[in-house]
Amino acid sequence: MLQFLFRRLLVAIPTMFIVVTLAFFMMRAAPGSPFVNERRLSPEVERNVMAKYGMDKPLVVQYATYVGGVLRGDLGPSLKYKDKSVLKIISEGFPHSLFIGGMAMTLAALVGVTLGVVGALRQNRPADYTAMGVAVLGVCIPTFVTAPLLVLLFASTLGILPTAGWPAATQPLSSAWRYFVMPVVVLSLPQIAIISRLTRAGMIEVLRSNYVRTARAKGLPEHSVVLRHALRGAILPLVSYLGPATAGVITGSLVVEQIFQLPGIGRAFVSSALQRDYTVVMGVVILYAGLILFLNLVADILYAALDPRVRLS
Amino acid sequence: MQGAVLKGRSLWDDARRRLLRNRAAVTSMGMLALLVLAAGVGPYLTPFTFDQINKNDVWMAPLTGGHLLGSDALGRDLLARLLIGLRVSLAVGVVATGVSLVIGVMWGAAAGYIGGRTDEVMMRIVDILYSLPFIFFVILLMVTFGRNFILMFLAIGAVEWLTKARIVRGQTLSLKQREFVEAARAAGLSRDAIVARHIVPNLLGPVVVYVTLTIPGVILAESFLSFLGLGVQEPLTSLGSLISKGAQDMELAPWLLIFPSIVMVVTLMAFNFIGDGLRDAIDPKDR
Numbered sequence A: 001m002l003q004f005l006f007r008r009l010l011v012a013i014p015t016m017f018i019v020v021t022l023a024f025f026m027m028r029a030a031p032g033s034p035f036v037n038e039r040r041l042s043p044e045v046e047r048n049v050m051a052k053y054g055m056d057k058p059l060v061v062q063y064a065t066y067v068g069g070v071l072r073g074d075l076g077p078s079l080k081y082k083d084k085s086v087l088k089i090i091s092e093g094f095p096h097s098l099f100i101g102g103m104a105m106t107l108a109a110l111v112g113v114t115l116g117v118v119g120a121l122r123q124n125r126p127a128d129y130t131a132m133g134v135a136v137l138g139v140c141i142p143t144f145v146t147a148p149l150l151v152l153l154f155a156s157t158l159g160i161l162p163t164a165g166w167p168a169a170t171q172p173l174s175s176a177w178r179y180f181v182m183p184v185v186v187l188s189l190p191q192i193a194i195i196s197r198l199t200r201a202g203m204i205e206v207l208r209s210n211y212v213r214t215a216r217a218k219g220l221p222e223h224s225v226v227l228r229h230a231l232r233g234a235i236l237p238l239v240s241y242l243g244p245a246t247a248g249v250i251t252g253s254l255v256v257e258q259i260f261q262l263p264g265i266g267r268a269f270v271s272s273a274l275q276r277d278y279t280v281v282m283g284v285v286i287l288y289a290g291l292i293l294f295l296n297l298v299a300d301i302l303y304a305a306l307d308p309r310v311r312l313s
Numbered sequence B: 001m002q003g004a005v006l007k008g009r010s011l012w013d014d015a016r017r018r019l020l021r022n023r024a025a026v027t028s029m030g031m032l033a034l035l036v037l038a039a040g041v042g043p044y045l046t047p048f049t050f051d052q053i054n055k056n057d058v059w060m061a062p063l064t065g066g067h068l069l070g071s072d073a074l075g076r077d078l079l080a081r082l083l084i085g086l087r088v089s090l091a092v093g094v095v096a097t098g099v100s101l102v103i104g105v106m107w108g109a110a111a112g113y114i115g116g117r118t119d120e121v122m123m124r125i126v127d128i129l130y131s132l133p134f135i136f137f138v139i140l141l142m143v144t145f146g147r148n149f150i151l152m153f154l155a156i157g158a159v160e161w162l163t164k165a166r167i168v169r170g171q172t173l174s175l176k177q178r179e180f181v182e183a184a185r186a187a188g189l190s191r192d193a194i195v196a197r198h199i200v201p202n203l204l205g206p207v208v209v210y211v212t213l214t215i216p217g218v219i220l221a222e223s224f225l226s227f228l229g230l231g232v233q234e235p236l237t238s239l240g241s242l243i244s245k246g247a248q249d250m251e252l253a254p255w256l257l258i259f260p261s262i263v264m265v266v267t268l269m270a271f272n273f274i275g276d277g278l279r280d281a282i283d284p285k286d287r
Helices: A002-029 A043-052 A059-071 A086-121 A126-140 A143-157 A173-207 A210-217 A222-234 A236-240 A242-259 A265-275 A278-306 B011-021 B023-045 B078-114 B116-130 B134-145 B149-176 B179-186 B191-227 B239-248 B255-282
Strands: none
Touching: A002 A059, A002 A278, A002 B116, A002 B134, A086 A126, A086 A173, A086 A222, A086 A242, A086 A265, A086 A278, A126 A173, A126 B255, A143 A173, A143 A242, A143 B191, A143 B239, A143 B255, A173 A222, A173 A236, A173 A242, A210 A222, A222 A236, A236 A242, A236 A278, A242 A265, A242 A278, A242 B191, A265 A278, A265 B134, A278 B134, B011 B023, B011 B255, B023 B078, B023 B255, B078 B116, B078 B149, B078 B191, B078 B239, B078 B255, B116 B149, B134 B149, B134 B191, B149 B191, B179 B191, B191 B239, B191 B255, B239 B255
């Protein structure tokens, strides 16, 4: 176990290092500067501003300073919002993204597993085809198509859900939930599709296995065979999907937060990238890369804990 | 029928037979042929060009004023724009997939065939790149170097080669042990010649399947970038940019959102069904 963790760290550390390095040099190679506004700065002022952020020093020195800061957990100041640090921007936006993303993952797991089990139990019958048809649609209809179409239907035409926005903190949950419905559903659809396919495949295989036959032979009722015995084995492959799923939800959140005007970190990333707010962009990339690496590790450990056949070596 | 040669059923004959029995895949191939034809020839047949601004035809609903699918805020014909957008999206899909194919096959075949330490290092690099959040780097690239068409091909292609390299390496490792490779080695062929003439042609099967599934992925990635405002530039367009623009104006002109969305979904579905069908045909045990 320890050896396994050690080896994973051996890959994770250079990966994070490459992330930091690539992000740093690519943003610096960008034409244009964060300080170019509508108003042109006089050369002296510009030099002062550059000096303030240490951008007058040689690139290598800047890089070393930045890496040093990251190691101490300091991602530097935002270049656009004078009084905010990158950490502050991230800590303001991240909870919102985490909430929507977490809800979406939960919904995707519930619906996806249900569809997959139904499909496997009724293999090659109408229920199966319906469930898998839903899955194919989920893969083929991208987030940026479902989101505006749902807005058109539920907000503009039917008027039962708000078009966009985030409820005020004072708003009671009984009315606030309406704001979350569409973002969560849109974000979860592609995941539902993939999870239901994985569950169906796993379930079909497990239902033919010896231990399920044994459970049936013992005379256990069908629901107990399916839910207590087969399902456990069938959803194991899902655990290792945790890492890629996170990456998918993060990518989707870039679009969803844009369309539904959510104050999350995805929207902060896109607008920072367009405004060349270097430090914010690098901070978000580092955060996301770390998150994906971490969840991949969690998935591997979970997998080994749940399945005694797998040894972490 | 005297003298008729008994023709054996090769692996590929079997695969083709299975593929042609798959109704979804066959329908999708027909659909895709139509889409390609429309993207290739269609733009020459429309009464308007895709960048033609018609001041008197602003916000025309479908089937009015000679605009079959309506027009946008500048009076540009949606059908003409849709056909060009489809052409751009398909082109991005094919070219970027081609780029990833070349890199992936060369990398994977080299790693698998040379083996040993080289293999270890090459695949470790793939592992590391794999865990990067790549879409962020594509976004950074587009921001850094501006919205450059060629660069977008390269960026997306460079992202997609990793899985191909893994598949190809795995196949190469098993092909390397086979008798015909040994025979080639015994005949004194050079290493490069063996890889190029004997290894690569034999790993086409799984690669073909994966390529058909990469194309829709690439189209999706391009549309995603276009949606965020980082894709192709006006007046040129792609399915993603059309959907993005349509979403902004959807309350006023829903057709600008709906038609591009339909074309996008049909295109992606066609590729996915063909890919699934090919996989089942070439490797039936995975059903």
